[in-house]
Amino acid sequence: MTSSRKTLLWLQAGSCGGCTMAALEQGGAGLFAELRGLGLDLLWHPSLSEATGDEVLSLFARIETGAQKLDIFCVEGALLRGPNGTGRFNRLSGTQRTLLDLSRSMASHAEMTVAVGSCAAFGGVPAGDPDPTDACGLQYDGAEAGGVLGAGWRSRTGLPVVNVAGCAPHPGWIVETLGALAAGDLGPDDLDALGRPLFFAGHLAHHGCSRNEFYEFKASARTLSERGCLMEHLGCKATQAIGDCNQRAWNGGGTCTHAGFACISCTSPGFEAARNTHVTPKIGGIPVGLPLDMPKAWFMTLAALSKSATPARVRENAEADRLVVTPKRAK
Amino acid sequence: MSRLTVGPFNRVEGDLELTLEIEDGRVAEARVGSTLYRGFEQILVGRPANDALTIAPRICGICSVSQSLAAAAALREISGVRPPPNGALAANLVHAAENIADHLSHFYLFFMPDFARESYAQRPWHGEIVRRFKAAEGGAPRDMLPARARLLHMMGLIAGKWPHSLALQPGGVTRALDLGGKMRLLAILSDFRAFAETHLFGAALEQMAALETPAQLWAHAEGPGDFAAFLRVARDLRLDELGRCALPLMSFGAYHAEEGPLFRAGVVDPTGAAAPFGAIAEQVATSFFADSTEDPAQAVTLPDMERAGAYSFAKAPRLGGRPAETGAVARQAVAGQKLIRALLAQAGASHVLVRVVARVLEIARVTLAAEAWARALNLRESFCEPAREPAAGAGVGRVEAARGALGHWLRVERGVIAGYQIIAPTTWNFSPRDANGVPGPLEQALVGVETGAQGAKAVAIQHVVRSFDPCMVCTAH
Numbered sequence: 001m002t003s004s005r006k007t008l009l010w011l012q013a014g015s016c017g018g019c020t021m022a023a024l025e026q027g028g029a030g031l032f033a034e035l036r037g038l039g040l041d042l043l044w045h046p047s048l049s050e051a052t053g054d055e056v057l058s059l060f061a062r063i064e065t066g067a068q069k070l071d072i073f074c075v076e077g078a079l080l081r082g083p084n085g086t087g088r089f090n091r092l093s094g095t096q097r098t099l100l101d102l103s104r105s106m107a108s109h110a111e112m113t114v115a116v117g118s119c120a121a122f123g124g125v126p127a128g129d130p131d132p133t134d135a136c137g138l139q140y141d142g143a144e145a146g147g148v149l150g151a152g153w154r155s156r157t158g159l160p161v162v163n164v165a166g167c168a169p170h171p172g173w174i175v176e177t178l179g180a181l182a183a184g185d186l187g188p189d190d191l192d193a194l195g196r197p198l199f200f201a202g203h204l205a206h207h208g209c210s211r212n213e214f215y216e217f218k219a220s221a222r223t224l225s226e227r228g229c230l231m232e233h234l235g236c237k238a239t240q241a242i243g244d245c246n247q248r249a250w251n252g253g254g255t256c257t258h259a260g261f262a263c264i265s266c267t268s269p270g271f272e273a274a275r276n277t278h279v280t281p282k283i284g285g286i287p288v289g290l291p292l293d294m295p296k297a298w299f300m301t302l303a304a305l306s307k308s309a310t311p312a313r314v315r316e317n318a319e320a321d322r323l324v325v326t327p328k329r330a331k
Numbered sequence: 332m333s334r335l336t337v338g339p340f341n342r343v344e345g346d347l348e349l350t351l352e353i354e355d356g357r358v359a360e361a362r363v364g365s366t367l368y369r370g371f372e373q374i375l376v377g378r379p380a381n382d383a384l385t386i387a388p389r390i391c392g393i394c395s396v397s398q399s400l401a402a403a404a405a406l407r408e409i410s411g412v413r414p415p416p417n418g419a420l421a422a423n424l425v426h427a428a429e430n431i432a433d434h435l436s437h438f439y440l441f442f443m444p445d446f447a448r449e450s451y452a453q454r455p456w457h458g459e460i461v462r463r464f465k466a467a468e469g470g471a472p473r474d475m476l477p478a479r480a481r482l483l484h485m486m487g488l489i490a491g492k493w494p495h496s497l498a499l500q501p502g503g504v505t506r507a508l509d510l511g512g513k514m515r516l517l518a519i520l521s522d523f524r525a526f527a528e529t530h531l532f533g534a535a536l537e538q539m540a541a542l543e544t545p546a547q548l549w550a551h552a553e554g555p556g557d558f559a560a561f562l563r564v565a566r567d568l569r570l571d572e573l574g575r576c577a578l579p580l581m582s583f584g585a586y587h588a589e590e591g592p593l594f595r596a597g598v599v600d601p602t603g604a605a606a607p608f609g610a611i612a613e614q615v616a617t618s619f620f621a622d623s624t625e626d627p628a629q630a631v632t633l634p635d636m637e638r639a640g641a642y643s644f645a646k647a648p649r650l651g652g653r654p655a656e657t658g659a660v661a662r663q664a665v666a667g668q669k670l671i672r673a674l675l676a677q678a679g680a681s682h683v684l685v686r687v688v689a690r691v692l693e694i695a696r697v698t699l700a701a702e703a704w705a706r707a708l709n710l711r712e713s714f715c716e717p718a719r720e721p722a723a724g725a726g727v728g729r730v731e732a733a734r735g736a737l738g739h740w741l742r743v744e745r746g747v748i749a750g751y752q753i754i755a756p757t758t759w760n761f762s763p764r765d766a767n768g769v770p771g772p773l774e775q776a777l778v779g780v781e782t783g784a785q786g787a788k789a790v791a792i793q794h795v796v797r798s799f800d801p802c803m804v805c806t807a808h
Contacts, residue, residue, distance in 0.1 A: 018392015094338020259491025
């Protein structure tokens, strides 16, 4: 009988290490126990494994000759193609090999390939203007399909690169994706148009926001640390960004908007290009970025109507840093 | 003499390459290289000043809060805004959570697993260490990782998430905690204390924070807990003789409050003598960068892959013209912690043992301080003072990350960033040679390390490198 357990190799390319830090938060008995429980055997991770130097190079060689089966290959960090297409801004230390070359090779030998984080998926912050290192994702260069592997690339199991977007992603997005792949439960239909698993990418970050009542009544915060909706003035993109962010607990119960700062749409390609993160761009006083699938005229009409119906409690609390008016029955 | 290149070097947070000259079974010369460059200092230029708060933390997912705080401090120097006391306390709390989490990761996941290697199979402590610390398999992470995740619930409460939050602003933090939040902070710290006292120390935090003499430290080695297990290994392997470095120890001062920092800023020699805080300069003589001014307030970063003699994407920072060591050992030495001062004075140098002891002791000292900060939050007061976005000016943000002194040098012109230079802790510790050929701290600490017949595979080299708790992603950014 062949083992149903799956092997996992994790490499870091042009990364900040933050996706690994996020993953380490997962699991009631820690990440290692969680991965084991989900049927995953860690072949090597640069921050977490014992093997070093030649031991690691020989592992890569065994994967490339087929002696070691590789089921799931994860890349964390952008792929750096510079300078001049050589990839030398990111060399595997101790060797003359680039991460660009190594990642391409590992992806071709793996049954499935996962981009962990928006850098490995799309390029992320390293691809920010002026893009000093010619950074891109495994299968996307920003929002454009292509990247290192090419738009048409499919893994041995027929999947495109699975993009666990986010900067950093929720620990659950990472580990649940790996678990679903190990179980054979994640197919091409479970991904959105940018390769992001729908179990988190099918939602907007706005869904479940604790500031929702302020949003409904367009009762907006004007300066940081106020309780109101962050969309009108403070740059929040949660109505346009994918992610079940506000339906999950981040670090025990937080989220970006809950903590009082704007969603910067870190699950989207190109999020790093935005300027003035804390300011909502407007034309004629109207925010440029309106909710993703809402006709502008309807949004304007409803906003005007709800503003006229805003309870005093909501209006006053919106511009305070704490509850100043508590709920009472209207007279 | 034989030359060896060591890599891929794992459990160091990023990309590290060593080139060693070995002579008669000892390291005669070491060169430390960083093999990844992402270009953050180029990416920050031209953006609105406040966007530094979005981009700069993403240099490093391990010390993201430290990077946020450095960026906020640089902006604060220009705008002149003063965070209210609650803002400073809340920032200290998330900073403490990150730094303690880093110290835990280092001890349990990066440093200790090397003693579980087969090469130590004959040592009396090997079985115990394998059961507890073997990478990805030992029992300790099953205790530590959930405790670490629980500690990081402080991030959820104050910063929304970790890593990479926008909660830390020049004027304070973006969320005013309510009474429930304050109680949750205290409950998290209480849970963490229980983990630390049960598993790490086998003793009360107060007892650990009160350690003053090497004799008291070695007496602790006989007790329960993971720190005692480390001390038994350290005594057997003489880790106080390994990886010695006799450079100035520098701290930017950590955990700022109304009454001043918890750990003060300064420079001391390993003997304990105070040294001047000289000018900070960054050289590129052996780095893959084009020449620029050495003053980080004015310097420009531009890669030059063809530079003759270059072997690292890290620059070479110098304090008054000399390399300097930074990190928990420097922070505690400058702060006057007696045990750390005594261990340094005994050797006349820093070494593997004192670097690890300083870090672990700091877990106790900082947890105690965090309990006091949480209690001190005054929920009737504000947590954030609005700050205007600076149109022009220059500021420096100096903080202590877990791994040591972190500085952001910011220049703003017409509302946008005209210059941004970052010197991270590991840039100091893993500096390449400077224009005079003077090696950096790790390059000095590796000289003389016995490799025997093992060459670069000698596990002693791994101990020395990891004793600095390197973070290579910060180093070259």
